[in-house]
Amino acid sequence: MSKVNLKDYIIENVDPKEYYKSRFPRWNPKVRSNVKCCFHPNDRDPSLSINLTNGGARCFASSCNRSIGNIVHFESVKEKI
Numbered sequence: 001m002s003k004v005n006l007k008d009y010i011i012e013n014v015d016p017k018e019y020y021k022s023r024f025p026r027w028n029p030k031v032r033s034n035v036k037c038c039f040h041p042n043d044r045d046p047s048l049s050i051n052l053t054n055g056g057a058r059c060f061a062s063s064c065n066r067s068i069g070n071i072v073h074f075e076s077v078k079e080k081i
Contacts, residue, residue, distance in 0.1 A: 010071065011072060016052050020052075023074075027050075034049050038078060039064055048060075054069075
């Protein structure tokens, strides 16, 4: 019996569209528009772009410019774990 890496399991089994929809309920994945970045609270114009192919996200605000690799990385940065 092999060990299952939790990070790999989540990346393989959690749909990025469903994950980000739960994090940003007003976000419409069909439109693929940016959302307000949760990493800098004064985001007036939605600057966080979500990549549904790999689950990554990137903020294009010059004050933030955060790059997230996948949904596990996003959750760990968001929750500071």
